Amino acid sequence: MYEIIDNYLKEDDFNKIEKWILHRDFMWHFVDKPNRTSTNETQFQFGRVFIEYGHTIVHDAVGNLKNIMKPYCKSKKVKVGINRAKVNMYINVNNKHEGLGLHQDIEDEKDYKTLLFYLDTNDGYTEFENGEKVNTVKNRALIFDAHLYHQTVTQTDSLFRRNININFKEL
Numbered sequence: 598m599y600e601i602i603d604n605y606l607k608e609d610d611f612n613k614i615e616k617w618i619l620h621r622d623f624m625w626h627f628v629d630k631p632n633r634t635s636t637n638e639t640q641f642q643f644g645r646v647f648i649e650y651g652h653t654i655v656h657d658a659v660g661n662l663k664n665i666m667k668p669y670c671k672s673k674k675v676k677v678g679i680n681r682a683k684v685n686m687y688i689n690v691n692n693k694h695e696g697l698g699l700h701q702d703i704e705d706e707k708d709y710k711t712l713l714f715y716l717d718t719n720d721g722y723t724e725f726e727n728g729e730k731v732n733t734v735k736n737r738a739l740i741f742d743a744h745l746y747h748q749t750v751t752q753t754d755s756l757f758r759r760n761i762n763i764n765f766k767e768l
Contacts, residue, residue: 598725598727598729598741598745599725599729599731599739599740599741599745600738600739600740600741601731601737601738601739601740602668602737602738602740603734603736603737604736604737605668605714605736605737605738606664606665606668606736610664611735611736613661613664614661614664614665614714614716614761615716617661618684618716618759618761623645624645625643625644625645625686626643626644626645626646627641627643628641628642628643628644629641631685631687631697631698631749632697632698632700632748633698633700634698634699634700634748636698639690639691639695640695640697640698641688642685642686642687642688642697643685643686643688644683644684644685644686645683645684646681646682646683647659647662647682647683647684648662648679648680648681648682648683649681650680650681651678651679651680658682662679662682662761662763665712665714665761665763666679666712666763666765668738669712669738669740673767675767675768676767676768677765677766677767677768678765678766678768679763679764679765680703680709680764680765680766681702681762681763681764682761682762682763682764683761683762684759684760684761684762685749685759685760685761685762686757686758686759687721687749687751687752687757687758687759688756688757689751689752689753689755689756689757689758690751692753693751693753694720694721694750694751694752694753695750695751696724696748696749696750697748697749697750697751698748699726699746699747699748700746700747700748701743701744701745701746701747702743702744702762702764703743703744703764704744706743706744706766707742707744708766708767709742709743709744709764709765709766710740710741710742710743710764710765710766710767711739711740711741711742711743711762711763711764712738712739712740712762712763712765713738713739713740713760713761713762714737714738714760714761714762714763715733715734715735715736715737715738715739715759715760716735716759716760716761717733717735717755717757717758717759718733718734718735719733719752719754719755719758720732720733720752720753720754720755721733721749721750721751721752721753721758722750723739723747723748723749723750724747724748724750725741725745725746725747726745726746726747730750733752733758733760743764
């Protein structure tokens with residue numbers, strides 16, 4: 598159903614990604630609903646879309662996204678095409694675990710995958726429709742079929758939770 602890879606990037610590569618996302622000039626955008634099934638005003642996030650429908654929006658992000666995909670491509674001996682890539686940041690607003698709504702990253706295509714790359718360790722998690730949970734662990738990659746229903750569950754032990762979400766197809 599899914600694959601978990603801990604210590605996904607080499608430490609130097611992870612540090613470059615983290616430095617990029619944490620840079621004071623990195624531009625975050627307010628997103629009032631993380632997905633269509635979010636239900637109240639505490640269900641929001643900050644994010645930034647880098648690639649949408651295969652079109653690059655933030656050209657400076659491409660090198661970093663390729664570096665994130667490199668271990669996957671090398672281990673599977675494949676090339677990939679990225680359909681969508683974005684970074685998400687969830688703020689701890691009510692100090693409780695709250696599911697932000699089950700959804701599919703790609704609804705109408707069965708051959709796309711999602712790679713969630715966690716930038717922090719905290720008690721938030723990704724939950725699948727069947728109730729299985731994957732904890733948020735810094736430098737962990739979670740890979741699953743993009744049509745699977747899943748949701749972000751917010752953290753209680755840190756101010757924010759960040760991940761990079763990449764939807765891709767093996768070529």
